[in-house]
Amino acid sequence: MKIGFIGTGSMGRTLVEAFIHAQTFLPSEIVISNRTQKTADQLAAAYPGIQVAHNNLELVQQVSCFFICVKPGEFRQVFEDILPGIKADQLAISITSPVMLEDLEKWLPCKVAKIIPSITNQVLCGSSLYIPGSRITPKEEQWLHQLLSTISNPLKVDERHTRISSDLASCAPAFLANILEQMVEAAVKKTGIPPETAAPLVAQMALGVGKLLTEGGFSLHSLQQRVSVPGGITAEGLELLEQELSPAFDKLFHITHAKYEEDVEKVKRSLQYRSI
Ligand SMILES: NC(=O)c1ccc[n+]([C@@H]2O[C@H](COP(=O)([O-])OP(=O)(O)OC[C@H]3O[C@@H](n4cnc5c(N)ncnc54)[C@H](OP(=O)(O)O)[C@@H]3O)[C@@H](O)[C@H]2O)c1
Incomplete structure (x- = not known):
């Protein structure tokens, strides 16, 4: 399975490194893209095997699940980039709290979930929060829980309690x-x-x-x-x-x-x- 990360700034990089250190994924199973490609290239150089996609569309065409690790105001551009390549059975995971599941589902014709990671996940500690979207099956929710448990203590939360x-x-x-x-x-x-x-x-x-x-x-x-x-x-x-x-x-x-x-x-x- 290939997993993607759109945005390799502070949190995108933290997640990629945490999953590699936890041996959840091999670098060769990871595809990344970033607006400024140099940042993605630097991360790939640190973990040989990571593949850098030239753009977000190229990334989503290669993975079954991908994280969107950009800031709230940067989502629209990412949506517009990836829409032509999205398939219904893909899983898109946003890590940003103010982008609502409702909007993620309106824009992306695939399965969506929201997670809130923590800097503590860098040392495979602390919690991560997850909120599955309406198209996620119980089996997929279990998979998401298992995925997050490799780097953190996952906790399912109601979207209304995301902020606190x-x-x-x-x-x-x-x-x-x-x-x-x-x-x-x-x-x-x-x-x-x-x-x-x-x-x-x-x-x-x-x-x-x-x-x-x-x-x-x-x-x-x-x-x-x-x-x-x-x-x-x-x-x-x-x-x-x-x-x-x-x-x-x-x-x-x-x-x-x-x-x-x-x-x-x-x-x-x-x-x-x-x-x-
Ligand atoms: N920091 C935390 O502890 C934490 C914890 C939980 C959740 N979050 C959430 O995570 C999100 C990202 O935060 P961050 O601290 O990682 O921000 P960041 O360091 O600014 O990283 C955002 C990255 O997204 C890239 N980007 C922007 N637009 C893009 C596009 N259209 N296509 C591809 N890449 C694009 C940026 O590329 P450039 O190199 O071109 O700027 C940058 O590398 C935020 O919404 C934040 O709320 C953060």
Whole structure:
């Protein structure tokens, strides 16, 4: 089976590399295309065997399943490129949340699904979200689940919950890294500890916390209870975080949802009129 990736920017490249490292696909089973071909050529040079298609149409004519890894405003061009080559039994997988399944199905006369990968999939960790389209059979859904499980923990979500699930699985690595960075900066400012000592401390701590929560039998709550002694230093710190962080997260989700709704509207408008 040949698998395609349209768009080899940050996330397209991450997915290609993750599937190769997980041995889901051999490089020779992968076909890629990118608007600027040099970027695709560089990825192919790193993994001999990957085939670079000269354009998106050439790519879809060679694969049974392909990922669309471009930004929301770039979808229309991709649709117009590939439409003449699409076959009903092909599977098109979009990795972009504001492009609705309804629009994917309107434009593409094939099976479609939406997935939301995460940068954590680069190290074959973290979640991926998937939302199968209406033309996908239970067997194909099972195949998609299995495919994603080679690089992540797949979770089927309702399209209505795409934004919040993406915030938690896909944006949160950046949010968490920001919180940890601010923690390191405050530690450096307060005590003069060298950043190169403090940064690995929080990185190893985050790795350990992830393991405790996924393999160590802890919940978010029980972990806090276990570390803090009533009246102790950690308990004081937790009290402060409750007060300060909770309103920040309310605002954060307000912002991500407002931006999402704006993007959905923009994409709907850009996909409205079929020129072909
Ligand atoms: N980054 C994340 O962690 C993450 C996680 C989940 C989902 N996503 C979603 O993934 C999508 C892509 O994000 P990204 O960070 O990978 O963006 P990116 O780095 O800008 O990559 C987009 C790629 O698409 C290529 N492209 C644009 N139009 C094209 C066309 N008509 N035909 C072929 N290739 C085309 C671009 O080529 P050029 O080289 O010419 O610019 C670029 O390499 C976004 O919608 C984002 O929301 C991202």
